[in-house]
Amino acid sequence: MSLLPRTAEEFSSADYWERFFRKRGEKAFEWYGDYNSLCGVLHKYIKHRDKVLVVGCGNSELSEQLYDVGYHQLTNIDISETVVSHMSQRNTERRPDLTFQQLDATQTGFESGSFQAALDKGTLDAMASEEDGALAGKMLVEVGRVLAVGGRYVCVTLAQEHVIKLAVEHFVQGWAVRIHCLSGQQKEESDSSFALPVFVLVCTKFRQAPPFAVLELCQGEDGAPTRLASVPELLSAVKERQAYNLMLHKLRGGTDASSTPSLTLCHVATGRPRYTLTVQDSLPSAKLPRSNHFAIFIVPQGRESDWLYGSAEGRTQLASSAKFRRLIIVAMHRDQEYEDMQAVQSELSPMVMELVPPGMPANQQVPFLSVGGDLGWREVIGRGVSALTGEYSVEDVRGEDGHLYRRLIFMNNSQLVQSESRLRSATTDHPVSVLLVGLGGGGLPQFVHDFVPCARVEVVELDPAVLEVAQTWFGFQTDERLNVTLGDGLEHIKTLESEGGHSFDVIMFDVDSKDTTLGMSCPPPAFVETSLLKKVYSLLTPRGLFMLNLVCRDSALRKSVLERVQAVFSCVFSRGIEGEVNEVLLCCRSSGEGHKPHTIPQTLQQTARDLQKTLRANTQTAPCVPQIDITAMLNDLKVI
Structure with missing residues (x-):
């Protein structure tokens, strides 16, 4: 420990380094990693034929190892006479072309454009320790001068904020700037004392400055580059990786149940918070299944x-009930868009898999957990700033019970709901959306329109004559909440699914088949093909319902249809029509939290009760008075 500098300024002092290497003797000192940990990225940017200037070589073995694999045009410079003398003597016989010179990196005396690469391992960090960074700035100017057009400055650094900011701002005009983060490459058993990840800064010299800044960040030596729009965005991304690695360093030794480190991951393009990860470990005394090492829990929006x-108490209880040694609890942020659960899992996997607890077996399957299997729902409908409480958000969310709630949240304490009111279906800004394929006489869509005031119904009918019959003889009327599209229902569903951005709370098929030889008169076979059923599934909201009027006299064909429906939907119910061959299939996209097999989901029961109340309330104004007991009808449902 006595060899380490006592102040930041000593890092850039020639006297300090002279004393350092005299005390160190012949033992090599490797800042930020050795050849084995750096060779992948170095070989990527420095070619064997390149003339390379190694800035501040010290007594590192890196140049010697590069020489041994074919790099024979390496010029090493260092400010310490002791280290230059020692390294020259050590390599005279074995590596005659490996040269070492005692030179000041801020004024080397080499001709301009005489090198194709400049390699720096820790020197920039040492020289930038001065408060104003003037010495490091002079070194970067000199490096830029001696590099030829197309040449690269390859700098291995810890990327402390003042260091990386100085370097990136220096090279952003007229150079391409790329940063590789090598975090996660060190093994758990590594004895490295650095908690921060090692970065490799690669700056490529252009002949003519491009019209825009070229700023990129790569994860690992082979990670695909992510383009950043500005220097602050790049610095923010680097800072995020450092925070993540600090968490990794802490978690490698494990945490106790009372310690719940958290990390916010930002969206690369906007820099805005996207995910917050909280690590919750179980109590050491907890009895857990032997294979339950690690899981990821996605909190619904x-x-x-x-x-x-x-x-903290709730998360502890959640981890206890999940029965995993370590649970990563992931919260999604408002003002961010998330495609679906699969997309979220794919986005998170590369990051969260680095948070595995120590000692977890290799190739262990890691489950993603959630409530109800969907991402939840939230819509921010208003934002503002109060002089007293700061920024606030008014947002509609779907609660655990499936109902909509409007909440007021002050952003300085976003985990606390300041006010909450349940939204009534009839007054909510988010009506129930219904897609019905098959019009017939129009009785079904007209019923939904008249007795569910918040419903918006879209009907698809192939035959224009059927629409005319419904309007002329059955009193069917369209308005802003009920419209008809003339066209092929199959093609309409395919178009909606391919366009994206469409979703329905209910999709109903009530369409007959014209082929009387099939043994299934409703619907046509194409409507129950697996490919179309999957499109219907994707068009439903997370708690959506698919209803199918099935008329099938062929038992084998009926069994085949039911198997296809069951393969797509998590639970399927059937209700026969008294005196008819018809049966209505109710297919749930999600069975809901805590749903038990062979029982009716609570959300479906609640929906039935709400609809029954609506029917009773509308008996005075509705064109007819239906004698229907919907809640009693649920008792006749059979689980397929």
Whole structure:
């Protein structure tokens, strides 16, 4: 420890380094990694034929190892006479072309454009330790001068904020700037004392400055580059990787149940928070299944303020009930778009898999957990700033019970719901959306329109004559909440699915087949093909319902249809029509949290009760008075 500098200024002092290498003797000192850990990225940017200037070589073995694999035009410079003398003597016989010179990196005396690469391992960090960075700035100017057009400055650095900011701002005009983060490449058993990840800064000299800044960040030596729009965005991305690695360093030794480190991951393009990860370890005394090492729990959107997810006690209880040694609890942020659960899992996997607990077996399958299997729902409908409480957000969310709630949240304490009111279906800004294929006489869509005031119904009908019959003889009327599209229902569904951005709370098929030889008169076979059923599934909202009027006299064909439906939907119910061959299939996209097999989901029961109340309330104004007991009808449902 006595060899380490006592102050930051000593890093850039020639006297300090002279004393350092005299005390160190012949033992090599490797800053930030050796050849084995750096060779992948170095070989990527420095070619064997390149003339390379090694800036501040010290007594590192890196140049010797590069020489041994074919780099024979290496010029090493260092400010310490002791280290230059020692390295020259050590390599005179074995590596005659490996040269060492005692030179000041800020004024080397080499001709301009005489090198194709400049390699720096830790020197920039040492020289930038001065408060104003003037010495490091002079070195970067000199490096830029001696590099030829197309040449690269390859700098291995810890990327402390003042260091990387100085370098990137220096090279951003007229150079391409790329940063590789080598975090996650060190093994758990590494004895490295650095908690921060090692970065490799690669700056490529252009002949003519491009019209825009070229700023890129790569994960690992072979990671695909991510383009950043500005220097602050690049620095923010680097800082995020450092914070992540600090968490990794802490977690490699494990945490206790009371320690719940968290990390916010930002969107690369916008720099805005996208995910917050909280690490929750189980109590050492907890009895856990031997294989339950690690799991990821996705908190549904709008539910992160719930006690179970938003409080330390709640998260402890969640981890206890999940029965995993380590649980990563992931919260999604408002004002961010998320495609679906699969996309979120794919996005998170490369990051969270580095947070595995120590000692977890290799190739262990890691499950993603959630509530109900969907991402939840939230819509920010208003934002503002109060002089007293700061920024606030008014947002609609879907609660655990499936109902919509409007919440007021002050952003300085976003885990606390300041106010909450349940939204009534009839007054909510988010009506129930219904897609019905098959019009017939129009009785079904007209019923939904008249007795579910918040419903918006879209009907697809192939035959224009059927629409005319419904309007002329059955009193069917369209308005802003009920419209008809003339066209092929199959093609309409395919178009909606391919366009994206469409979703329905209910999709119903009530369309007959014209082929009387099939043994299934409703619907046509194409409507129950697996490919179309999957499109219907994707068009439903997370708690959506698919209803199918099935008329099939062929038992083998009926069994085949039911198997296809069951393969797509998590639970399927059937209700026969008294005195008819018809049966109505109710297919749930999600069975809901805590749903048990062979029982009716609570959300479906609640929906039936709400609709029954609506029917009773509308008996005075509706064109007819239906004598229907919907809740009793549920008792006749059979699980397929």
